[in-house]
Amino acid sequence: MSANGTPPDFVTRWPNLAQPRLGAEVVSATDEFFAAKERMIQAEPPVRIPGKFDDHGGWMDGWETRRKRGPGYDHCVVRLGRAALLYGVDIDTSYFTGNFPPSASIDGRLDGEWVEIVPPTNLGGNAHHYVEVEQPGPWRELRLNIYPDGGVARLRVHGRFVFDAAQESGDLVELSGLLQGGRPVAWSDDHYGWPGKVFLPDRGINMGDGWETSRRRVPGNEWMIVELGHPGTIRSIEIDTSHNKGNYPDTIIIQAANERRSTDASLITQSMFWPVLLPEQKLEAHTIHTFTDEIVDLGAITHARINIIPDGGVSRVRLFGEPSS
Numbered sequence: 001m002s003a004n005g006t007p008p009d010f011v012t013r014w015p016n017l018a019q020p021r022l023g024a025e026v027v028s029a030t031d032e033f034f035a036a037k038e039r040m041i042q043a044e045p046p047v048r049i050p051g052k053f054d055d056h057g058g059w060m061d062g063w064e065t066r067r068k069r070g071p072g073y074d075h076c077v078v079r080l081g082r083a084a085l086l087y088g089v090d091i092d093t094s095y096f097t098g099n100f101p102p103s104a105s106i107d108g109r110l111d112g113e114w115v116e117i118v119p120p121t122n123l124g125g126n127a128h129h130y131v132e133v134e135q136p137g138p139w140r141e142l143r144l145n146i147y148p149d150g151g152v153a154r155l156r157v158h159g160r161f162v163f164d165a166a167q168e169s170g171d172l173v174e175l176s177g178l179l180q181g182g183r184p185v186a187w188s189d190d191h192y193g194w195p196g197k198v199f200l201p202d203r204g205i206n207m208g209d210g211w212e213t214s215r216r217r218v219p220g221n222e223w224m225i226v227e228l229g230h231p232g233t234i235r236s237i238e239i240d241t242s243h244n245k246g247n248y249p250d251t252i253i254i255q256a257a258n259e260r261r262s263t264d265a266s267l268i269t270q271s272m273f274w275p276v277l278l279p280e281q282k283l284e285a286h287t288i289h290t291f292t293d294e295i296v297d298l299g300a301i302t303h304a305r306i307n308i309i310p311d312g313g314v315s316r317v318r319l320f321g322e323p324s325s
Contacts (some may be wrong), residue, residue: 008130010088010158013264015178015196018142018157019043022179022201023081026063027141030074034099035064035151037076040144046153048095062092064099064151075145078155081179082167083110083138086159089118089131091144094153097125101146104129108139120147138162163230165323172235176304176319177201181229185303186268188222189213189311195224204315207243212313221309222249225271231258231300232321237278239289240316248285249308254278256301271305280309300324 018024018041029037034056040063052059065074086108093100106118117135136159144155163181165173176182177199184196191214197204198211213222234256241248255274262270277296283289306317 007090007128008088008132010132011090011130014087014158014160014183016043016156017080017084017086017159017161018078018155025079027077027079029063029065029076031065031149032063033066035060035062037063039063040076040152040155041078042154046092046094060095060099060151060153062096062151062153064096065146065149068149073145073148075143078142078144078157080140080142080157082161082164083140084159084161085136085138086117086133086157087136088133088158090154090156090158091121091123091129091131091152092154092156093123093125093127093129093151095126096151096153099151100125101148101150101152103147104152105145105147107143107145108135108137108141110138110140114143133159161229163323165230171322172320173230173232173323174201174318175228175230175232175234175321175323176226176317177229183227183229185225185227185264187211187224192313198314198317199226200316204240204242207247207313210244210313210315212244212247213308213311216311221307222311223271223305223307225267225303225305226317226319227303228301228319230323231260231302232323233297233300234277234295234304234319234321235292236320237291237295238316238318238320239283239291239314240318241283241285241287241289241313242315243286244313244315245285247313249283249310249312249314251280251282251309252278253280253307253309254304255307256298256304258299258301259303267303271303274305277301277304
């Protein structure tokens with residue numbers, strides 16, 4: 001476990017799956033007297049509003065139970081959007097200074113009994129607590145146990161969804177989607193936030209809800225590599241520049257390959273030489289572009305490199321294909 005400081009590798013490598021936009025919901029809690037349980041899985045960082053009160057006391061951005069006056073402890077159950085492999089969690093007590101739990105643990109289950117996947121861990125106030133998950137699962141439900149009571153600002157769960165073709169409809173599957181197990185591997189620039197938002201299942205809500213790079217002042221272009229949730233042959237590509245009106249990329253090129261044995265670090269170099277999946281295409285502002293006939297048939301691929309030239313902002317990137325057997 002680490003508290004605050006530099007986040008461990010699992011935080012930057014794997015997306016947070018415990019957020020409503022990916023289907024997560026809080027299904028039960030033993031108590032939520034001071035602060036609603038649903039706040040604990042909001043994707044936005046917690047905030048503090050000095051002087052704000054409601055009928056139960058000071059307003060807190062998270063889940064907070066009343067002071068326990070008997071035996072036992074409080075817990076809260078979160079159901080993920082789909083079954084997932086989990087590699088680490090962040091139990092965030094930001095702004096909880098005199099009301100945080102002294103310790104917490106997490107249980108997981110898919111269909112059967114609860115299994116402890118994060119042992120009892122000491123917590124501090126106003127801090128991130130990063131803990132690796134020793135039993136990745138897959139798990140669908142998580143139970144956060146706090147001993148004996150108190151408040152948690154956010155529970156973030158880092159991992160990837162397990163691809164399940166039975167949950168998909170239609171002939172083509174969005175193989176790049178986070179919900180289908182897709183994962184952003186590496187990128188050249190993330191000045192305006194986490195680039196992986198381009199693989200969310202919904203539409204972007206504003207210009208900040210996507211991937212936008214800083215203005216490039218040297219030769220070259222910006223890029224991002226995505227690992228598909230399942231190998232497959234790409235038949236349709238959607239590039240959505242919605243909300244990007246003065247900063248959309250001029251053109252886009254997508255390369256791809258089947259790289260089942262490569263490490264993340266080696267992929268960055270290898271990807272420069274991958275064959276072209278989508279030849280150079282002009283883009284327009286605030287537009288959903290769909291490409292089908294332009295796609296080169298490379299057979300089943302595992303990774304794609306999205307090159308935006310020279311820089312700019314993209315709301316969503318979707319690669320639809322036929323999953324390989």
